[in-house]
Amino acid sequence: MPLFSRKKKPSEDARKRLEYQMCLAKAAGADDVLDISKCELSEVPYGAFATCKVLQKKVLILHTNNLTSLVPKSCSLLSLITLKVLDLHDNQLASLPADIGQLAALQVLNLEGNLLASLPASIGDLAQLQLLNVKGNGLRELPGTVSGWRSLRALDVSGNAVRALPRQLAHLRTLQTLTLDAASMTYPAPEICSAGTEAIQQFLCRECGIVYYPPSQYLLPAQEADGGGTSVDEVDKTVQKYLEEESQWQDRFLDYEKRKEKKLQEKLEFERRLDMGQREHALLLQQLSSQKDEILQTVREDQLKLEEGLTRHQRCLEEERLKLLQQLKQAEQGITSRIQKLLEDNQRQKQSSDILKSLEDERMRMEQLMAITQEEAEQLRRREVAAAMQQMLAESYKNKLLQMSYESRRQDLVSQACSSLAEMDQKFQQILAWQQLDQNKAVGQILQQIEMQKAAFEALQVKKDLMHRQIRNQIKLIETELLQLTQLELKRRELDTETLQELISEQRHALGCLLQQLLKDKKQREEELQQMLLEMEAKSETRQENFWLIQYQRLLRQKPLSLRLQEEGLEQQLVALLLELSAEQYVPVFAHHRLSLQALSTMTASDLEKIGVAEAGLQHAILRRAQKILAVASTIPELLRTEDAEAPAAPEPSAPLEEPPSPVVPTAPPLRWDEKKAECVVCMEQEPQMIFLPCGHVCCCQTCCERLQTCPLCRKDIAQRIRIFHSS
Numbered sequence: 001m002p003l004f005s006r007k008k009k010p011s012e013d014a015r016k017r018l019e020y021q022m023c024l025a026k027a028a029g030a031d032d033v034l035d036i037s038k039c040e041l042s043e044v045p046y047g048a049f050a051t052c053k054v055l056q057k058k059v060l061i062l063h064t065n066n067l068t069s070l071v072p073k074s075c076s077l078l079s080l081i082t083l084k085v086l087d088l089h090d091n092q093l094a095s096l097p098a099d100i101g102q103l104a105a106l107q108v109l110n111l112e113g114n115l116l117a118s119l120p121a122s123i124g125d126l127a128q129l130q131l132l133n134v135k136g137n138g139l140r141e142l143p144g145t146v147s148g149w150r151s152l153r154a155l156d157v158s159g160n161a162v163r164a165l166p167r168q169l170a171h172l173r174t175l176q177t178l179t180l181d182a183a184s185m186t187y188p189a190p191e192i193c194s195a196g197t198e199a200i201q202q203f204l205c206r207e208c209g210i211v212y213y214p215p216s217q218y219l220l221p222a223q224e225a226d227g228g229g230t231s232v233d234e235v236d237k238t239v240q241k242y243l244e245e246e247s248q249w250q251d252r253f254l255d256y257e258k259r260k261e262k263k264l265q266e267k268l269e270f271e272r273r274l275d276m277g278q279r280e281h282a283l284l285l286q287q288l289s290s291q292k293d294e295i296l297q298t299v300r301e302d303q304l305k306l307e308e309g310l311t312r313h314q315r316c317l318e319e320e321r322l323k324l325l326q327q328l329k330q331a332e333q334g335i336t337s338r339i340q341k342l343l344e345d346n347q348r349q350k351q352s353s354d355i356l357k358s359l360e361d362e363r364m365r366m367e368q369l370m371a372i373t374q375e376e377a378e379q380l381r382r383r384e385v386a387a388a389m390q391q392m393l394a395e396s397y398k399n400k401l402l403q404m405s406y407e408s409r410r411q412d413l414v415s416q417a418c419s420s421l422a423e424m425d426q427k428f429q430q431i432l433a434w435q436q437l438d439q440n441k442a443v444g445q446i447l448q449q450i451e452m453q454k455a456a457f458e459a460l461q462v463k464k465d466l467m468h469r470q471i472r473n474q475i476k477l478i479e480t481e482l483l484q485l486t487q488l489e490l491k492r493r494e495l496d497t498e499t500l501q502e503l504i505s506e507q508r509h510a511l512g513c514l515l516q517q518l519l520k521d522k523k524q525r526e527e528e529l530q531q532m533l534l535e536m537e538a539k540s541e542t543r544q545e546n547f548w549l550i551q552y553q554r555l556l557r558q559k560p561l562s563l564r565l566q567e568e569g570l571e572q573q574l575v576a577l578l579l580e581l582s583a584e585q586y587v588p589v590f591a592h593h594r595l596s597l598q599a600l601s602t603m604t605a606s607d608l609e610k611i612g613v614a615e616a617g618l619q620h621a622i623l624r625r626a627q628k629i630l631a632v633a634s635t636i637p638e639l640l641r642t643e644d645a646e647a648p649a650a651p652e653p654s655a656p657l658e659e660p661p662s663p664v665v666p667t668a669p670p671l672r673w674d675e676k677k678a679e680c681v682v683c684m685e686q687e688p689q690m691i692f693l694p695c696g697h698v699c700c701c702q703t704c705c706e707r708l709q710t711c712p713l714c715r716k717d718i719a720q721r722i723r724i725f726h727s728s
Contacts, residue, residue, distance in 0.1 A: 010039070010040040010041075011040065014038070014039045014040040015039075017036075017038065017039050018036055018039040018041070018045070021034070021035055021036050021039075022036070022045075022047055022048070022051065025051050025055065025057070026051060026055070030055075032056070032057050032058040032059055033057070033058075033059040033061065034048060034051060034052060034057045034059065034060050034061070035059075035061040036048060036061070036062060036065075037061050037062060037063045037064050037065065037087075038063075038064045038065070039065060040065060040066060041062070041065040041066060041067060042065075042066045042067065042068060043067065043068075043069060043072050044062065044067065044069075044070065044071070044072060044075070046072065046074060046075055048060070049075045049076075049079040049080065050079070052079055052080050052082065052083065053079040053080075053081075053082075056082045057082065057083065058082055058083060058084045058085065058105075059083070059084065059085040059087075060080065060083050060085070060086050060087070061085075061087045062086075062087060062088050062091070063087050063088060063089045063090050063091070063110070064089075064090045064091075065090075065091050066091065066092055067088070067091040067092060067093055068091075068092050068093065068094065069093070070088070070093065070096065070097055071097050077097055077099055077100070077102055077103070078102060080103060081102065081103065081104070081105065082105060083103055083105065083106055084105055084106060084107045084108065084128075085106075085107065085108040086103070086106060086108070086109050086110070087108075087110045088109075088110060088111055088114065089110045089111065089112035089113050089114070089133070090112070090113040090114075091113070091114050092114065092115055093111070093114040093115060093116060094114075094115045094116065094117065095116065095117070095118070095120075096111075096116065096119065096120050096123070097120070098120050098122060099122055100120055100122055100123050100126075101120075101122030101123060101124065101125025101126060102122075102125075103126065104125070104126070104127070104128065105128055106126050106128060106129055107128050107129060107130045107131070107151075108129075108130065108131045109126070109129060109131070109132050109133070110131075110133045111132075111133060111134045111137065112133050112134070112135040112136050112137075112156075113135070113136045113137075114136075114137050115137065115138060116134065116137040116138060116139060117137075117138045117139065117140070118139065118140070118141075118143075119134070119139065119142065119143050120143070121143050121144070121145050122145075123143060123145065124143060124144075124145025124146055124147065124148035124149065125145070125148055126148070126149065127148060127149070127150050127151065128151055129149050129151060129152055130151050130152060130153045130154070130174075131152075131153065131154045132149070132152060132154070132155050132156070133154075133156045134156065134157055134160065135156045135157070135158050135159045135160075135179070136158075136159040136160075137159070137160050138160065138161060139157065139160040139161060139162055140160075140161045140162060140163075141162060141164065141166070142157065142162065142165065142166050142169075143166075144166055144168055145168075146166055146168050146169055146172070147168040147169075147171040147172070149172055150172075150173075150174070151174055152172050152174060152175055153174055153175065153176045153177065153215070154175075154176065154177040154178075154179075155172075155175060155177070155178050155179070156177075156179040156180075157178075157179065157180050158179050158180055158181050159181070160181075162180065162181075162185075163184060163185060163186045163187070164185070164186055164187035165180075165185075165187060165188065165200070165204070167204055167207055167208050169200075169201070169204055170201065170204035170205045170207070170208045170210060171208075171210075172201075173213065173215060173218040174215050174218050175197065175201065175215060176197065176215050177197055178197040178200055178201075180193060182194040188200055188203045188204070198214075328488075328491070328492065331488060332488070332503070332504070335481075335484065335485065335488065335507070336503065336507065338481070339481065339507050339510070339511065342477065342478075342481065343510065343514070346474065346514060349470065349474075353470070364532060394435075401431060405427070405428065468522065468525045468526070468529070471518050471521050471522045471525065472522070474518050475515065475518050475519065475522065478511050478514055478515045478518065479515070479691060479698075479722070479724040481511055482508065482511055482512070482515070482691055482696050482697075482698050483678070483688065483698040483724070485504060485507060485508050485511070485696070486508075486678075486688070486696075486697050486698040486699055486713075487678050488504065489504055489508075489697075489713070490678075490681070490699070490713075492504075508695070508696040508697070509694070509695075509696060511696055512691075512693050512694050512695065512696030513694070515691070515693065515696070515722070516693055516694070516720070519722070567587060567588065567591040569591070569594075570587070570590060570591045571596055571597060573597060573629060574590060574595070574596065574597055574600075574626075575587060577597075577622065577625050577626065577629065578590070578622075580625070581618065581621055581622065581625065583613075583618055583622070586612070586613055589611060589612045589613070593611050595611075597626050597629060597630055598630070600622065600623060600626035601626055601627055601630050603623065604623075605619040605620060605623065608622065608623070678698075680699065680700050680701040680704055681699045681700065681712050681713065682700055682701075682704035682708075682712060683701060683703070683704050685701075686701035686702075686703065686704075687701065688700055688701060689701050689702045689705075689723055689724060690702060690705040690721050690722065690723055690724070691721070691722040691723075691724060692711045692716075692718045692720075692721065693718070693719055693720040693721075693722065694716070694719055694720075695711050695713075695714050695716045695718075697711050697713045697714060698724070699711075699712060699713055700712065702723060705721060
């Protein structure tokens, strides 16, 4: 059963208040009151009816809710039979239950501020009712059963559309207060209604042909057991008792007159003294009033000065706040545009990465299937010749040793006829043992070199892989963007601004998802490279001994296909310029950024430093040389064509060239208002070094991160931690 309105979800405070009041009403030693007001209810909960029925509650307070019905479908009004006070004001009740008259013990009913258009006829059965408030509803008339309210003392029908009162109100002998809109009444006349409750009752009694008596004669000290009704016989007894008491008091009145005369004289004397005291008091009040006016004037002047200073200070604070908000807005717009651009670039790179991946895989497979080139064969041939030469030298050395042994032996035989052959055999065995030891040592070194060559090739393969390098650069960009977004969010929280918080959260969530995807792509690419390495290792078993050395040299000399195409499209004059300045190592950099002589003429030294040219002297030399070439080309246009025809092709550099990775520069600019570096939100000392996923916050150092299970900013569970390294 829905307890709350569907249009507006109840707040957490309202839900907690309802639970607390229900528990309080059921606690031991609780009073007879159940107060569930201001709980944003659309229906009375079933538990309230059960509590009133079981604990015999006498007061039920339901005001300031969204009630449209008093009794839900699964409840009965008889559960509230013990109620004496029912407060329903400030709700949305359009009608009352038809069996409202079953609440026989009800004495106070407050229906102010609802949407009632009529009252049910059974409401006249409330014989114990003493106060009825229907103010601020849409009633047009009162029911004809109002004569049943034999104990009613106060009735409020103001703020309704009631224009005529029923004659049955004349039978309400106990009615002391009747509140209505006198100016809009038609029956009784407005002047009668303006005269008060007694005039209205006298008029209605005349209309009904009954005698009017004041309510005081019908109000007994306590309500009778039969509902508080008063019969005519009881009224006569009360009048007779009143007359007897009046005669007794008449005798006492004469004595009172005598004492009164005496008291009058004392009163005159007292009034005279009181008048003198009042004059003195008035004089003192006048003096105090003048002093008070002076003090108030001084306080007023001081307050005006204080308000003027406060106004100026508030104006300054408001101007600073507006400036800061403007800076925040500009920073947010810049970050939004850059994040959007980053997402679009990533989408384009994903589309092109599939093609590049297929081309790269095809190229690597073709290179693996290709035979050893002529240069490699010549290198292997030289090694084979060197090995043959080494073998020949070893054999010649062995023969020489044998010859020397033979000569020594022959000389010994000549000199000493009885020398022993055992000594010569021992020396020969020692020489053979030394040779075997040297051979085992050489084999161990070769095996160790193969493992080292394989490890070097694996490291170079990961470093040279284009897709792996692109993924690393994108991960660095996203880490920097997440750090800037976290700093911006922390600054916005300090300024207590709530605008665009959802936008920042969406951007941070998008970057976090993108970072997770890139980490998966990086791991997948490393597994693919490892698989390629295993395939090449399997093939190397059937090939020559220096397989890993050959593969390492080939991988070191090769360039990515995209870079080779870009270098071929580079202007020959620009290539010649770099060769002339001994800066051929920057040819891939200029090719990667697609620079031309015309573009160099508009660049500065800082622009060259951003793309990777670090030497200050070389930066100025390149710019001066490019401007001279363009100046000469503009004077003699034929010079460009001549130089293009005669310019030598860029030689293959002897040293291996690597494609320099594009510098990772954060797209989000540093916040202008934050002069100090970001700090860990836990220890407030170290810089933030860890990224929490999936929320994407960068707010903790590595030491504090180990003890955390949830993000300290958004309180989300931490699924993964990624460490970032701050560049100095």
